[in-house]
Amino acid sequence: MLIIDNQSTVLPQPCVASIGFFDGVHRGHIYLIDQVKRVAIQRGLKSALLTFPVSPTEVIFPERKIPLLAPIDEKLNLLRHTEIDYCFLVEFTLGLSKLTAKEFMEQILLDKFNVKVLIIGYDHRFGYNRSEGFEDYCRYGRELGIDIVQAEALPADSVDVSSSLIRNYIQQGEIELVEPILGYSYSLRGTVIKGKQLGRTIGFPTANIRVDHSEKIVPKDGVYAVQVILDRDDKLYWGMLNIGNRPTVDDFAMRSIEVNILGFKGDIYDQQMTLLFKKRLRDEVKFASLDALVEQLHIDCLAVEKLSQAD
Numbered sequence: 001m002l003i004i005d006n007q008s009t010v011l012p013q014p015c016v017a018s019i020g021f022f023d024g025v026h027r028g029h030i031y032l033i034d035q036v037k038r039v040a041i042q043r044g045l046k047s048a049l050l051t052f053p054v055s056p057t058e059v060i061f062p063e064r065k066i067p068l069l070a071p072i073d074e075k076l077n078l079l080r081h082t083e084i085d086y087c088f089l090v091e092f093t094l095g096l097s098k099l100t101a102k103e104f105m106e107q108i109l110l111d112k113f114n115v116k117v118l119i120i121g122y123d124h125r126f127g128y129n130r131s132e133g134f135e136d137y138c139r140y141g142r143e144l145g146i147d148i149v150q151a152e153a154l155p156a157d158s159v160d161v162s163s164s165l166i167r168n169y170i171q172q173g174e175i176e177l178v179e180p181i182l183g184y185s186y187s188l189r190g191t192v193i194k195g196k197q198l199g200r201t202i203g204f205p206t207a208n209i210r211v212d213h214s215e216k217i218v219p220k221d222g223v224y225a226v227q228v229i230l231d232r233d234d235k236l237y238w239g240m241l242n243i244g245n246r247p248t249v250d251d252f253a254m255r256s257i258e259v260n261i262l263g264f265k266g267d268i269y270d271q272q273m274t275l276l277f278k279k280r281l282r283d284e285v286k287f288a289s290l291d292a293l294v295e296q297l298h299i300d301c302l303a304v305e306k307l308s309q310a311d
Contacts, residue, residue, distance in 0.1 A: 001080045006090045006112060015046040015086060016117040017109065018151070019126060021163075022051050024069030025078035027183045028161035031154055033082045036119055039149060040085070045116060048086035049079065050109070056092045069166060069186070071213040088113050101127025102140040110144055117147045124151075173220030175277045185227070185276035188216065188257070192268045195258060202290060204297050206242070206258035207268055209275070218257065219243060219277060221284045225304045227276040228261050230268065238262045238308040240300045241275060244284035260297075262304060278307060 004012060016039045022029050033049065040047035053072040057064055070078060079087055099107065104127055109115040118141065125133060134150065141148040154161060161181045169177045170186060178186050188211050195208035211218065221244035228237040239261040246256065259275060281300055287293040
C-alpha cells in the first residue's frame with residue numbers, strides 16, 4: 001500500500017476510491033474495501049481509500065473528543081493488510097470543511113488523487129454542511145468525469161457493524177461482543193513501567209503498562225483474560241489483566257493497567273507489549289483481606305488457563 005498525502009506532488013494512477021475515517025477497520029469497512037478492490041480489478045484501475053489522521057468531527061467541534069479504536073499508525077497497519085493499492089491520507093482542516101461536495105470532488109478527488117470511480121453509500125454525506133447527497137454526487141460526477149457507484153450494504157443477516165457500536169461495547173467491558181464485529185481481538189499497546197511491585201509479594205507479579213496512545217479506548221475497569229505479545233521475542237503468552245484502582249491494596253490510587261503473564265519470568269521493564277483482549281472475567285472488587293484477594297486470583301488464573309487450553 002502506497003501512502004500519499006495531500007501535500008504530494010505525484011499524481012497517482014487512475015483509481016477507484018472510497019472515503020471514510022475507517023476507525024478500527026472493522027468488518028463493515030472490510031466489506032466496503034473488498035468492493036473497491038473488486039471494481040478496480042473489473043475496470044483495470046488501482047484501488048484506493050481516502051481517510052484522515054484526525055476525525056473531521058474533532059476538527060469542526062474541538063470540544064468533542066472521540067476515543068479511538070485505532071490511532072493513525074494502527075489504522076494504517078490494518079489498511080496495509082487489506083492489500084489496497086493507495087491510501088490517500090488527507091489532513092482535514094476547517095478550510096477543507098468549507099469545500100462544497102463538487103469542489104471536494106474536483107479539487108481533491110480528481111485533480112489531486114486521480115479518482116475515476118467513487119464508491120459511496122447512499123446515505124453517506126460529505127462537503128460543506130453535509131447538505132448534498134447521493135443524487136448530487138452522481139450529477140457532479142457526470143460533469144467531472146467521475147463515475148459514482150453506490151456501495152452494497154452488508155447482508156441483512158449480518159450483525160450490526162459500526163465503529164460507535166464497537167466503542168460502546170469496549171467502554172462497557174463487553175469484550176466478547178467486540179471480536180465478532182471488529183474481525184480481530186481488540187488490543188492495547190504500551191510500555192512496561194515500574195509499579196509498586198505489590199503483586200510479587202502475593203505470588204502474582206505484574207507488569208504495569210503505560211498505553212502508547214492516550215486517545216485509544218481503554219476498556220471498562222475489571223479483570224480480563226488477555227493474550228500478550230512481547231516485542232522482544234514476538235511470542236504469544238496468556239495473562240490476566242487488571243484495569244482499575246486496585247482497591248484492596250491501594251485505596252485512592254490512580255487507574256492502572258497491569259498484567260500477570262502466566263508462566264513468565266524475567267525483567268521486561270521498558271519493553272513494549274501488545275495486549276489482546278479475549279474475555280472479561282469479573283468486576284474489580286475490594287476484598288476484605290489480602291488472603292481473599294489471593295484466593296480470587298487463583299480462580300482467575302484457572303479461568304485464563306482454561307481459555308488458553310481451548311484456544
